Amino acid sequence: MESEKIVRIRNKMGMHVRPATAVADTARRFAASIQIVKDGQPVDAKSCIELLTLAAVQGTELLVRAQGTDAPSAVDAISKLIDSGFGEK
Amino acid sequence: MELRKGIPASPGYAIGEAFLYDVEEFRIPRKFIAPHEVEPEVRRTQGAFENARRDYDEQISVLSKRVGGAVTQILQSHLSMLGDPVMQEEIFKLIRDSRYSPEYSVSTVVRKKLKLIESWGESAFGKRVEQDLLEVERTMLRSLLGHQREGLKDLTHPVVLVAHDLTPGQTATFDKSKILGIVTDKGGKTSHTSLVAASLGIPAVVGLRKITKDLTGGDLVVVDGGAGTVLINPDPATLQRYQAKQSNVRRVDEQLTLKYRDMPGRTRDGVAISVLANIDLAGDLPLVLEYGADGIGLFRTEFLYLNHNFAPSEKEQAEVYRSAVRQLGTRPVTIRTLDLGADKMPVDGIPSQANPFLGVRAIRLCLERVDLLQIQLRAILQAAGGGRVGIMIPMISTREEVIQVREILDEVVRQMKEAQEPVPERLPLGIMVEVPSAALACELIAPHVDFFSIGTNDLVAYLMAVDRTNEKVAQLYQSTNPAVLRVIKEVIDCGARHGKPVSICGEMSGEPSCVPLLLGMGLRIYSVVPHVIPEVKRVLESFSVAEAEEIWEKVKGMSDSREIDSFLRDELRRRVPELV
Numbered sequence: 001m002e003s004e005k006i007v008r009i010r011n012k013m014g015m016h017v018r019p020a021t022a023v024a025d026t027a028r029r030f031a032a033s034i035q036i037v038k039d040g041q042p043v044d045a046k047s048c049i050e051l052l053t054l055a056a057v058q059g060t061e062l063l064v065r066a067q068g069t070d071a072p073s074a075v076d077a078i079s080k081l082i083d084s085g086f087g088e089k
Numbered sequence: 090m091e092l093r094k095g096i097p098a099s100p101g102y103a104i105g106e107a108f109l110y111d112v113e114e115f116r117i118p119r120k121f122i123a124p125h126e127v128e129p130e131v132r133r134t135q136g137a138f139e140n141a142r143r144d145y146d147e148q149i150s151v152l153s154k155r156v157g158g159a160v161t162q163i164l165q166s167h168l169s170m171l172g173d174p175v176m177q178e179e180i181f182k183l184i185r186d187s188r189y190s191p192e193y194s195v196s197t198v199v200r201k202k203l204k205l206i207e208s209w210g211e212s213a214f215g216k217r218v219e220q221d222l223l224e225v226e227r228t229m230l231r232s233l234l235g236h237q238r239e240g241l242k243d244l245t246h247p248v249v250l251v252a253h254d255l256t257p258g259q260t261a262t263f264d265k266s267k268i269l270g271i272v273t274d275k276g277g278k279t280s281h282t283s284l285v286a287a288s289l290g291i292p293a294v295v296g297l298r299k300i301t302k303d304l305t306g307g308d309l310v311v312v313d314g315g316a317g318t319v320l321i322n323p324d325p326a327t328l329q330r331y332q333a334k335q336s337n338v339r340r341v342d343e344q345l346t347l348k349y350r351d352m353p354g355r356t357r358d359g360v361a362i363s364v365l366a367n368i369d370l371a372g373d374l375p376l377v378l379e380y381g382a383d384g385i386g387l388f389r390t391e392f393l394y395l396n397h398n399f400a401p402s403e404k405e406q407a408e409v410y411r412s413a414v415r416q417l418g419t420r421p422v423t424i425r426t427l428d429l430g431a432d433k434m435p436v437d438g439i440p441s442q443a444n445p446f447l448g449v450r451a452i453r454l455c456l457e458r459v460d461l462l463q464i465q466l467r468a469i470l471q472a473a474g475g476g477r478v479g480i481m482i483p484m485i486s487t488r489e490e491v492i493q494v495r496e497i498l499d500e501v502v503r504q505m506k507e508a509q510e511p512v513p514e515r516l517p518l519g520i521m522v523e524v525p526s527a528a529l530a531c532e533l534i535a536p537h538v539d540f541f542s543i544g545t546n547d548l549v550a551y552l553m554a555v556d557r558t559n560e561k562v563a564q565l566y567q568s569t570n571p572a573v574l575r576v577i578k579e580v581i582d583c584g585a586r587h588g589k590p591v592s593i594c595g596e597m598s599g600e601p602s603c604v605p606l607l608l609g610m611g612l613r614i615y616s617v618v619p620h621v622i623p624e625v626k627r628v629l630e631s632f633s634v635a636e637a638e639e640i641w642e643k644v645k646g647m648s649d650s651r652e653i654d655s656f657l658r659d660e661l662r663r664r665v666p667e668l669v
Binding site for chain 1: 165170176202221400
């Protein structure tokens with residue numbers, strides 16, 4: 001199964017260490033293979049270090065996509081997390 | 090016997106066995122393994138990562154208890170990086186395909202990531218990620234090389250702690266009763282290690298550059314925190330001399346503490362003086378009561394930011410402030426807002442600064458990022474109910490800054506009232522006087538504040554233009570320089586004219602020889618590290634106000650700090666010989 005969704009970084013500080021950790025920790029709960037794509041460049045969502053290398057600042061548009069049995073719920077959980085601004089302003 | 094000189098960070102003598110903490114310098118050679126070793130080495134690596142993960146879990150649970158259930162974000166991030174599947178795959182691939190040793194593989198992969206981060210250019214964000222990665226690398230290597238992370242909580246007997254530098258995470262897990270003294274390679278008078286050591290009353294010498302290489306674990310070490318010296322394996326005669334000094338100090342200390350704990354500060358002629366405590370960590374609260382402080386004159390809040398990945402929530406902050414307010418009851422608690430520089434705290438939109446001490450720090454940082462200040466003010470207001478809380482703003486340089494802060498505070502109060510949250514009646518708002526411009530123009534600022542607290546540490550540094558951690562110029566760092574004394578006098582007098590209380594929260598006010606001088610200059614509120622409170626009360630009790638004023642009259646006529654210091658020492662010796 002495949003699933004994808006476009007999201008935008010909302011919080012002021014962007015995807016710094018704490019949000020990257022939160023995304024990776026969430027992604028690791030799913031069996032699906034999950035990528036976050038910025039400007040056509042995909043990284044593994046289960047790797048917080050890779051996520052940090054995206055240097056995604058406020059306003060950055062990202063594509064969340066996943067392949068696997070739980071792909072839709074994985075994409076859903078991660079896009080919600082990013083959309084919520086990681087609970088930051 | 091070897092002698093090393095560093096920067097005195099916290100006075101007192103410590104004698105004990107050296108314990109080297111967390112100083113393994115990993116020099117990883119480019120090493121290859123044989124084909125038949127590949128799979129066993131991969132398994133060893135997996136096991137090492139698993140052990141490191143368990144260590145982190147344990148550390149997180151210990152720490153979260155210590156800081157009251159607060160989230161230990163930094164460690165959580167390290168834990169997540171350690172379990173990073175992409176990085177682990179790269180490491181295993183190097184072991185399997187290139188037959189690198191596991192240690193060399195780890196180090197190669199981490200270097201590669203660091204290179205990538207470096208390519209982003211200078212940024213606080215990058216610096217932070219870099220530090221995190223290096224810490225994770227150290228953890229992986231330590232685990233691979235079989236060094237268990239020797240926790241400071243596991244010490245079985247008292248030791249002198251020897252480290253390259255100490256982080257807030259490390260000092261948070263410290264068992265105070267097992268640490269006789271602290272010596273470090275890095276750090277200055279105001280670094281984290283020094284502040285924690287001073288507030289816990291542990292003798293410490295910092296900035297020794299390579300003390301971790303000069304001695305081996307188990308060496309006998311004598312720390313003289315007042316002189317800033319460390320003796321390695323002293324000869325019997327020297328050792329005996331220091332033991333005598335130490336027991337002398339201890340005897341005086343215990344007697345003083347017992348005698349003055351429940352006695353308010355007052356002069357020989359019965360004038361009441363407030364002796365308040367400076368504290369750095371919520372864990373220091375018991376010391377405030379133990380040493381009989383009349384309240385908290387300076388509650389530093391930086392540790393909250395350092396422990397919460399630079400963004401403590403309103404709730405996390407309020408919890409800590411509330412516990413202080415509750416424990417102090419009717420005694421005052423003065424909370425200082427964030428006093429970090431942009432060099433210590435990654436903040437978006439503020440590039441790294443060539444000269445952090447003259448750059449964006451403390452209130453300057455908070456006025457750039459008003460949201461940070463608003464959150465902190467709301468947390469203080471929430472916690473203030475039922476107590477005597479004051480808000481103190483660090484590093485004010487102009488009257489306009491005070492007015493701006495006042496407006497922000499009023500707005501926060503208005504919003505809270507609108508949301509029907511309980512807000513205490515107008516809290517006192519005061520400033521730290523540490524920038525010369527604020528000191529010299531205190532007359533203009535006084536109408537806008539409720540109190541002044543002179544931060545002599547930075548005030549002296551800015552007035553004399555001296556970084557006192559730089560030993561080439563440290564002799565110019567003179568708290569009793571006539572220029573410094575004139576400025577302090579001006580602020581004390583200004584407070585008196587406007588009916589605004591003035592305290593001194595720099596180290597100077599806890600220096601026994603300066604206590605009578607400051608009394609004579611008109612100071613009535615001293616704010617000092619908890620363990621010197623009994624000493625300060627002892628000195629105050631030995632002078633009448635008139636005698637102290639006479640000391641100031643004489644000092645006013647002197648022209649250099651050396652002359653003044655020796656005069657003050659003589660005066661102290663005449664009245665309180667045991668404290669000289």
